[in-house]
Amino acid sequence: MPRTIAIVSIAAVLACLAVYLALAVPGRWMPSAHERSFGAAQLTMPRGVAAMTGNELIVTRAAEDGNTVISVTTDLRAVDYPVIAWIAAGFPADAHVALLWQTDVEPARVNKRALEVEAGQLLPADLHRDPHWLGRIVGLALVVQGPVEAPLRVRGVIAKPAGALDTLRDRAREWLAPEPWTGASINTVAGGSDVQRLPLPLLLACAIALIALIAWLLLRARGRDWIPGVASAAIAVALVAWFVLDARWTVSLVREAHATASRYAGKSADEKHLAGEDRDLFAFIEKARAQLPREPARVFVVADADFFRGRAAYHLYPHNVWFDPYRNAVPPANRLHAGDWLVVYQRRGVQYDAGRRSLRWEGDVTVPVELKLLDHGGALFVVR
């Protein structure tokens, strides 16, 4: 019985994969061509501003006409490479992004295909049915319309034969992609890469359903009470499937524990903060705390970024801190008292007039203050 279940399970998983491949593989299942990659070093930037950092092209600004164009010269047979994947991240969900290409058959024509953005990344474009994807592809380009609000990271472009094995390899890569801790981890576990075209839980659930169906057919054909057999088989396979998912997850947990260890292990509480993402802010706040009285004082925190306002406040407790958690706001000047403290960290629009010993901010508000500390983008004042 266990042997039968194992054989049926493997067959069911293979059947599910076969159905998926039939739907997903755009061209031949066993193409002769190999994947062609063009790294960031091979890219050129006709429009926009970018800089190379490591193996990434970091795009920081669009051209004056509002477009950003990244291009690469290629020599690909269109029929061999039906899928083009830009390896890029940092795109807002509503970004207007398109793939451009030129062929030797229609050299005067620039073809265009809009690209979808998911989880900040560009989804691959399947071009095998496009009437203008023909001949030899002599150039590829990525165009982003509109201003670049946050840096875009482009690692290159890959032309894919997209055969069955390539497709399976891509899916496996998505399932096994490292999932480092980020600010979003507390809300969602992607279960691999952020973008997955065949989520592993779905594949396994389909396989379990198929196994139950096969077990039902087999047992019914033998004229037995089929429910215990089908249920036992489905439960056993479901537990194995759960273990597969859990093994993937446990590897991710161990990997993250290792990353955490290399960053924080053996450090004191303060040293950990000095190794953290807000180390500069923490170092500044430590200096500011040395200036503040021992007893809790009223401290106002202003900063452009939500993150810095919240983190600065957190490091300042148990002082009686006020900050706006959700808006880049300054405190109402008429409610500040002499003896109140003000932490200004990377905040545009707050100006200190040393001659008058006062701060000025939006609305032409002026507050008499004394500067107590000025250090790396941060300043501490006490209201006079």
Place this chain on the structure above:
Amino acid sequence: MTDALRLADGWVLVWVFGTLVVAAIQRRSTRQRSGESWAWTIGCGFFAGAFMVTVWMRALSLAGIPFSFARIALPMVIASIALAVLVRRRAPADDAARTPAAPDVATLSRGGRALLYVLVAWLALRFVTLLLDVVWTPLYPWDAWIQWATKARVWYSLGQIVPFGRTDAWFAANGALWFDASPNYPATVPLWQVWSSVALGRWDDALMNLPWWLVAVALAIAIYGALRESGLSPLGATIGAWLASSLPLANVHVALAGYADLPMAAYYALAALAAWRWSRERTVASALLALLFAAACTTIKTPGVVWALTLLPGVVLALMPRRGPRIVAIGLAVALLTLAVLAQTDPVVLGYRLHLDFAPAWLSLVDSLFLLGNWHLLWYAVIAAAIVGWRVLRSPAFAPLSATVASGLLFLVVAFSFTNARNWVTDQTTINRAVLHIAPLALIWTIVVVHAWLHGRIRTGSRGSVDPAAAASAA
């Protein structure tokens, strides 16, 4: 190293104290006499102790007595000694009254034993990994440092609970109130961090999060106990504990500790299980535990009040098996009608803005429950259990627990379909954390329903309505 030992001592004391409280209030009952309740008692013990230590800290603060290790620990030590004497005095009588135990590890086949040991090792690997993350990582997730540990930091430094207020009140108070992003949030979780810090003797925003790891460990033990009492073999119960402790989002809430969602999920699950146990045994001990954990729910997160209320349909069904379904249906209809009427005036309830605009984000919900890696195969299993165990889950033995699970799911559906919370579905933020509140309970419910259904089919070939106690004795 010494201070880390003090931290461990502090929480061991809480756990021992809570375990003795749970053991002391347990009266002789059928299940207890079967000798299967040690895991349930120990698992629940942590949660009882962890809640009661915060009650004691609140009392100290009300009395104006500053926090110190001795002032918090000493009463627990004294109470633990007294409870230990009480429990020990009663123990011989219990031993004498024991009925034959349900199958233990020795009854498993060699393969079954091997599988059980592999699972225990696998669980140990997970918990060690999570412990390392907890003790090394300084407070990381956003809400943890903007609205939870903010209170802990102030209360620990000042040695007492001081009030937090919103902006207007804060300005008006002129230094008498403190401020953070959610000044109205309950105190239990920050008080855990305060107790950690008091035990440690200093502020360390990594080590203070040890209770999150303890929550995960204690919950796994309690689930093992609950499943054993529901008739599962040691191997089956261990598998259940593994499944529950493997939920990825729950693991994240341990590794990146500081949110109140995992404690909320744990207390809610235990409250529901204790209430279910009461519905089967009608013991004062189970009722007291259910009340204790339900009370704790209301002090952990603001929606904890609603989660506690979702226990009521199960209680009604237990008290009135015949008229109960009608009363529950009428109650739900009245509640939904009230919500609909309230929604006309656009009120804010527990921080959620109600409005009658049914527009659930189905695709995002499907992503969250079935496609992303948050829950492994949990929600597929819940649906399968509801289908195959349709008769079992409505049987008198299971109806109270099923009603609680259904009420909890209904609460989520209402929250994410009719309120501004739906905005958090589409961006995959609060949706998963809210689902986490019911995930462990849904998993346990799935296991017991499927077990009872399958057991019923195998034993009798009947349509599958099995009492958990009958399943236990047969197993």
